[in-house]
Amino acid sequence: MADNQTDALIEAINFTQMLRASVTKVFDNLADGFQDSQGNEKALLNEFQKSLLAVNNDFNELERVGNGLYPLSVNSPNSVHLSIDPATDKTPLYSQLIQSYKWSNKAHELAGYVIGPLDQNAKLKRSMLIGSTLQAKKLRRVPPSGHAATTVYVDNIVTRLDQKMPDISMSITRPLGSSAILQVSLGKILKAVVALRGLIIEWVTVKGYQEDLYSEDGKVDLWSQSRYQVFRKVNDSATAATLHFYSPHNAELALQSFLHWFQSYKTLFSAPCSKCGKHYHQGSPPTWRDLRNTDPYHDVCKP
Amino acid sequence: MGVVCVYPYPVPEEKSGQQVVDTIQKQLELLGAHKSGNFFVDCESYQSNLQTATQQRLLHLFHNSEQPATCFSVLDNGMCLVSDLLFEVLILKLAEKKSGKDSYYQQRKGFKVESKGQRYELGDFIIKVGSVIVASNFRGILIEVEYSPCVIPSECWNLMKEFIQSFMGNIAENPPAHIKSKMDTVYTPEDTIQQYLEHFNNFRKATSASVPATPNR
Structure with a gap:
């Protein structure tokens, strides 16, 4: 045209x-x-x-x-008025407009040519582009295996972590089949129940040192909350931390980092807030621990 | 049951005990504490009455509304027995005269001490503002502050100190003497009773000291 x-x-x-x-x-x-x-x-x-x-x-x-x-500019009739601007020399708008109009027309036309050959290629599988199927297999991500760890493996890792962290003592029970339930106690400060699926942390319940982890019928109590406000707050932060440390490809590291972070609660009552320098704020000690450097903070003092 | 600190609160001469209690309660409510009922801690004393013994021994029988089914018996050397409430019946039997024989124990008259008042809760803190009554006379104020989630006094002392000082001022500069000796052990209800005993004894001494003064007034 x-x-x-x-x-x-x-x-x-x-x-x-x-x-x-x-x-x-x-x-x-x-x-x-x-x-x-x-x-x-x-x-x-x-x-x-x-x-x-x-x-x-x-x-x-x-x-x-x-x-x-x-008339050239059918699509932009108003631009015609530009051409009758007396100050054309100062603002070479109209000529540039025409130029770009031509360019875009040309590009559109070339794109029309190109779409034909490209359309044929679109139906090809990606692995064909890479070359061989063998290479493609190598490049594909390994599916996460954290949830499928064997019981022996989990036992080994937990024993090793138990030895590695002096402040934490852990024991494993399996009331629900192959999934392990970790009972973690942190000095005389608090206890926690960590439900694992393979090595992935699925649930955390934090309770006080004096509170019972077993319900009345003798089973491990995963669901009930702590009586005390401070442990309910710790529970909330711990649940958030499980999400922060979640890593299905490297579940062992995730568990280790979580426990390392959790260990910082041994100073729950004794550490002052890193920001305001005080212990007490609205009925609680600093209940939040920084996820990277485990510094204690009050809920309202979080960085 | 957490760590408990009991402190006497001074009553200025120009104010009545009730006025001071009201001020403290108002202050607590301003801090955000809410009322959660009443409380009492009482103590009765018995004297051993054995002819053979060279020295008379005292036995203090405590009740604490926080442990309603328990009674605590403390000897004057600090030994404490924690028992079921039925133990009191046994003591009453021992204090009875039987077939002309003297009783084993004898209740000391006018020695009953009681601290009772309003109980407050603020987060995990329990605050009890008690008026101490010796032989039905008001003698002073005892404030009990409990931090329930923690069982090791040394862990939470700084936290409690900050909290106590926020409404009581500098009274709580140091932990109570009884706790000081066992900062790193697990706190038990018995330790609360020991603290009360110490304060009750002080109030009794103050009472007996002031008794001769009253006729001169």
């Missing part, structure tokens, strides 16, 4: 030039004057008529081509 337009324009310009040439010739001839030396008036008249006819022809041609032209 645009090409047709350009061609027509070029043609029109050519015709204009031809018309000007023929008109100039006629006027040149007229200006020079006809000097009839041989008295051959008829020949002169013929010649004059011929050049007038040429002018006429050129004019007709130009008119024909000119009719075929249409």
